[in-house]
Amino acid sequence: LDDSNVGRFAKYLHKLTKNTQFIIITHRRGTMNAADRLYGITMQEKGVSTLVSVNLIENDLDE
Template identity: 45%
Template sequence: MKLTDPENLLETGIEIEAKPSGKNIKKLSLLSGGERSLTSLAFLFSIFRSRPSPFYVMDEVEAALDDVNLQRFLQLVNEFRDEAQLIIVSHQKRTMETADCLYGVTMKPGGSSKVVSEKPENNQGPNALFEIADTQKVNSL
């Protein structure tokens, strides 16, 4: 990590460089989507460790990760869940499988939205939420 203008600390930016496994050091802007996500997540989780919070909110942060790096992300999530609550917006089935509770939004007849919730241990994982929403057997919040 480097300051873009070290002489002007009030207006300087930050330039992040990373060295993905087996590659040379590159600027963040030159990395692939998955490499950028992984680098950003490493940076975020290092901040989370140095400045703990009671909860964290993340929005589709793992969308560009491959299976190996998704597993690494989920291991970090499991480490943090003992100390904090994590609210993660995701379309990844494997991420949803780690959840204590799933929330979703479904379309009711007439076009209005309905928020639904389900605890995965009561069913067969994240697909249960969608099956329940489809059959309208949902728990309203």
């Protein structure tokens, strides 16, 4: 999506979040900025994955 459509998409999802949860897979910063929480998987060692989550509402980092 281009930047203007990312914004429209985020507003649309925000309206629906009162009754529904969404899992969105994205690399777009604008979509991530609209989220309440982000999850990421990193692999610093071959075969070892690490989950990282960021709560954007409270602005804390959980590992």
